[in-house]
Amino acid sequence: MDYRFRDEVFNAKKAAMGEMYNLAKEHLRDGDKLINFASGHPSTEVFQDKLIKRYLNLTMEVAEKDILQYGAHAGYLPLRQTFKKFVNEKGNVVKPEDDLIITYGSVEAIFLTALALVNKGDKVIVEVPSYVNAIKSFQIQGAEVIGVPMQDDGVDLEKLESAMRQGAKLFYTVPNFGNPSGITMSLSKRKEVYELGVRYQVLIVEDDPYGDLRYRNERIPHIKEFDTEGAVAYINSMSKLIAPAMRVGFLVANKEFIKRIIPIKAVSTNGVTSIIQFALWKMFEENDMYAQIQKICDVYSKKLFLMEKSMDKYFPEGVKHSSPDGGMYIWVTLPDGTDIGKLCKESAIQLHIPITPGNGFCVVEPESCTSLRFNFVKESLEDIDYGIQKIGKLMQHYI
Amino acid sequence: MDYRFRDEVFNAKKAAMGEMYNLAKEHLRDGDKLINFASGHPSTEVFQDKLIKRYLNLTMEVAEKDILQYGAHAGYLPLRQTFKKFVNEKGNVVKPEDDLIITYGSVEAIFLTALALVNKGDKVIVEVPSYVNAIKSFQIQGAEVIGVPMQDDGVDLEKLESAMRQGAKLFYTVPNFGNPSGITMSLSKRKEVYELGVRYQVLIVEDDPYGDLRYRNERIPHIKEFDTEGAVAYINSMSKLIAPAMRVGFLVANKEFIKRIIPIKAVSTNGVTSIIQFALWKMFEENDMYAQIQKICDVYSKKLFLMEKSMDKYFPEGVKHSSPDGGMYIWVTLPDGTDIGKLCKESAIQLHIPITPGNGFCVVEPESCTSLRFNFVKESLEDIDYGIQKIGKLMQHYI
Known part of the structure; x- marks a missing residue:
């Protein structure tokens, strides 16, 4: 059957958001740990x-x-x-x-x-x-x-x-x-x-x-x-x-x-x-729902502050990150020309740490985007520090 | 602010489904009873x-x-x-x-x-x-x-x-x-x-x-x-x-x-x-969900059979109705030229019995539609018989 979809539907690209996570999972062997910075999800731990x-x-x-x-x-x-x-x-x-x-x-x-x-x-x-x-x-x-x-x-x-x-x-x-x-x-x-x-x-x-x-x-x-x-x-x-x-x-x-x-x-x-x-x-x-929400902020803020600290400590010079006042994401930008596609794949396959390449978020010149999205709320404090350290080391090969 | 809606949205007509019910409710005085044949809803009594x-x-x-x-x-x-x-x-x-x-x-x-x-x-x-x-x-x-x-x-x-x-x-x-x-x-x-x-x-x-x-x-x-x-x-x-x-x-x-x-x-x-x-x-x-559903059928079938019987008994000659094998609706058709808009309004205002005029369901010649939709599942057996009798009497002025 030829369905004759609308062009906008037929040409719609699947969001690549889950791609790095799937890649990391595929390459996981016994004993490996997956640290997921690529997620678009809030942390299950704060659900009441x-x-x-x-x-x-x-x-x-x-x-x-x-x-x-x-x-x-x-x-x-x-x-x-x-x-x-x-x-x-x-x-x-x-x-x-x-x-x-x-x-x-x-x-x-x-x-x-x-x-x-x-x-x-x-x-x-x-x-x-x-x-x-x-x-x-x-x-x-x-x-x-x-x-x-x-x-x-x-x-x-x-x-x-x-x-x-x-x-x-x-x-x-x-x-x-x-x-x-x-x-x-x-x-x-x-x-x-x-x-x-x-x-x-x-x-x-x-x-x-x-x-x-x-x-x-x-x-x-x-x-x-x-x-x-x-x-x-x-x-x-x-x-x-x-x-x-x-x-x-x-x-x-x-x-x-x-x-x-x-x-x-x-x-x-x-x-x-x-x-x-x-x-x-x-x-x-x-x-008092604002008091409930404050409990989420207490958990997430600690994670933000730690991830920022870890990024400052472990990321090579030339790597910049946003300093969000809230939310769930840090936006990390590498020097112009960095091959972030390769970086993300290597992070997923070698380190089992998926991160999301920034180009999918950019409607202007996605191909020249050198940014990455880090979810800072999903993983534990321990894994945040460990994961950022690992990625920091990996980044040194790209700078 | 001029929102510049899409034409299809700006020109969309509100479904008139609730209109007769609202009209009946407006004209309800103390002691009056509303019998709703206009509804598009299943009967609350069968909800598990x-x-x-x-x-x-x-x-x-x-x-x-x-x-x-x-x-x-x-x-x-x-x-x-x-x-x-x-x-x-x-x-x-x-x-x-x-x-x-x-x-x-x-x-x-x-x-x-x-x-x-x-x-x-x-x-x-x-x-x-x-x-x-x-x-x-x-x-x-x-x-x-x-x-x-x-x-x-x-x-x-x-x-x-x-x-x-x-x-x-x-x-x-x-x-x-x-x-x-x-x-x-x-x-x-x-x-x-x-x-x-x-x-x-x-x-x-x-x-x-x-x-x-x-x-x-x-x-x-x-x-x-x-x-x-x-x-x-x-x-x-x-x-x-x-x-x-x-x-x-x-x-x-x-x-x-x-x-x-x-x-x-x-x-x-x-x-x-x-x-x-x-x-x-x-x-x-x-x-066994099919057994659960059979319970609904037991309730609804009695209502269908009664409403059909009442229609055969009370509706004037020249008024036809469908004989559904299931579902929730009977489609009643009056002779060509009947003013069903007036009939529905009178039924709602005078009898407090809203029914739905059929023209809203017809994309071809809605203005010449002389049919009505009756929901047979919502009201009690007693009210079905009483309501159909009342409407039958009213129809005599339109035939």
């Missing part, structure tokens, strides 16, 4: 399985049998209100003219936004580097994805403005400790990004799955907090704060925008599993 | 809440903590195997060259199929009448949706062939007791539909959410069972068999097809909630 269990039990005890029926497309109303309160505790994110829809993680919020706006050939702006699944969402819609380079304090504003001037539909950004860069956008840049969005009528899609995982320095207001024009869509997720298996995220935007998202949600996945939504609602109502 | 609770508890007891991590995009492997076994117990649906992906209900399976195949302007064939969310899925992709009329034994083959000859990407059909028609496609038509699909290289999308809810006559093999060419995608859902809140369905198709669906699933919703998948896996492994 007892809390989740308690509230799933409670849901099946106290909820009306109606909770097993089809739910509202936009999400379970009490949970929508709870999330509004939650996100507004730290800043004025959800305005009176906004609404909030519950999605299957942040990916669905990004995907629905792309579906709502992007026609084949439309321009979409992303940072370089940027989140792979967002890039792919836009590409599946047939977008022309324009990359704007990052600086230490966030996106290059001059290049962003010139990209916006070309008439893009949206600018996708992760201002807090982005995946993979770990970079935080400065307050002044956030304000300017917002102003540019309004001036050029380009929707700012502010994805914030890591924002509450901050390990140092002061919180910076979200771009959405400056929004008076409905020019920002704010996305968050429970995947890193509770557990990915909840598959719950949310999108906050002007009511006019959410109104167009709900019918797509209705026919694409109908709504998010009500059992999980009810459990989350009760969990948020009866617990 | 104790079973669901037991397996959610078990999941949190026995599953590794890893169940809270990101899961496989295609679904939890043991559940995929369990569903293959389940569906193959009654017929040879999943062939060696096929694969199965877990989706958020049947809607996501339809939506992903549309995303994989349909470019703006591509032709897609549906039955008249057909499932509203499927029609909308295709329309959001910008499809030109071609309607082919139904006969008592399924789609009109001559008109289907002439539609296929125009080069459609797919034909969407619900061969077992479709929503809203209740019609079953005959065995000979199933074989011919398959042959046509192969001849014209049009994928047959066979949606079967009601197939196991059969109350009389013999099971007829699925179109997928004849498939040797990868020309059929088979979709099923747990929404009517367990509960809609599980949000679990699946898609069976040739491996080449599933291979292209998985990357879209990965970036749109990542994967289905693992907790629910694990619970369902255990539930299916430890219980």
Whole structure:
């Protein structure tokens, strides 16, 4: 059968994220240990399985049998209100003219936004580097994805403005400790990004799955907090704060925008599993969730600080790394011309330490990318120090 | 902010399914009773809440903590195997060259199929009448949706062939007791539909959410069972068999097809909630699910037989109804020219008995549709008889 797939689907490349991990696993022999810095996953150790269990039990005890029926497309109303309160505790994110829809993680919020706006050939702006699944969402819609380079304090504003001037539909950004860069956008840049969005009528899609995982320095207001024009869509997720298996995220935007998202949600996945939504609602109502999240920060911050220290100690001169204030990733950059493909393969095969080559995150000149993404949250302190030392030695052959 | 939505999204009409119910509720005064024949929902009474609770508890007891991590995009492997076994117990649906992906209900399976195949302007064939969310899925992709009329034994083959000859990407059909028609496609038509699909290289999308809810006559093999060419995608859902809140369905198709669906699933919703998948896996492994489903059939069949009897008794001459062998709906057709919009409104406002006008299900000449959809599973036997009697009286003013 000739299915005649859409070109965007037929030509879609598989994300290479798991490639190095698989390579390392293949070459593992008895007694070898695999240290995985390539993962895109949070650490299982911080998942509050007892809390989740308690509230799933409670849901099946106290909820009306109606909770097993089809739910509202936009999400379970009490949970929508709870999330509004939650996100507004730290800043004025959800305005009176906004609404909030519950999605299957942040990916669905990004995907629905792309579906709502992007026609084949439309321009979409992303940072370089940027989140792979967002890039792919836009590409599946047939977008022309324009990359704007990052600086230490966030996106290059001059290049962003010139990209916006070309008439893009949206600018996708992760201002807090982005995946993979770990970079935080400065307050002044956030304000300017917002102003540019309004001036050029380009929707700012502010994805914030890591924002509450901050390990140092002061919180910076979200771009959405400056929004008076409905020019920002704010996305968050429970995947890193509770557990990915909840598959719950949310999108906050002007009511006019959410109104167009709900019918797509209705026919694409109908709504998010009500059992999980009810459990989350009760969990948020009866617990100090920011205190729960602080427990994650306590675990992850130690790992960040150690990995940075180990990198400073073991990596050869000429290797730079980002110093994220939070999140899950450090972005490591080697000198121009370094063959990172070979380095990553050797690290996986010889050391059994997979790391992720940076080119998959870059829509501009991926072939000249000499950066690597390190997940610092998944492995133990001991393995972090040992693994970074090993990679440091390996790097010496590449410098 | 001018969001510049895609035309298909901006022009999408809200499904009018809930309209009559809302109208009835608005006009309800103290002491009035609302009898809802308009619903698209299964009946809460058949949901096995104790079973669901037991397996959610078990999941949190026995599953590794890893169940809270990101899961496989295609679904939890043991559940995929369990569903293959389940569906193959009654017929040879999943062939060696096929694969199965877990989706958020049947809607996501339809939506992903549309995303994989349909470019703006591509032709897609549906039955008249057909499932509203499927029609909308295709329309959001910008499809030109071609309607082919139904006969008592399924789609009109001559008109289907002439539609296929125009080069459609797919034909969407619900061969077992479709929503809203209740019609079953005959065995000979199933074989011919398959042959046509192969001849014209049009994928047959066979949606079967009601197939196991059969109350009389013999099971007829699925179109997928004849498939040797990868020309059929088979979709099923747990929404009517367990509960809609599980949000679990699946898609069976040739491996080449599933291979292209998985990357879209990965970036749109990542994967289905693992907790629910694990619970369902255990539930299916430890219980005779077909025996569970028989309990639903015992409840629903009584309601169908009564509603038919009541319709025969109370509806005026000239009003015809389908005689479904299963499912949830009876399709009632009034004489040409009947103002069903007015009839439905009067039924909702005066009688507090919402019913769904048929035009929303028809992509061909919806304005001349004189049919109504009756949900026969939601209300009690007593209310069914009472409600049909009331509507029968009202119909007399329209005949």
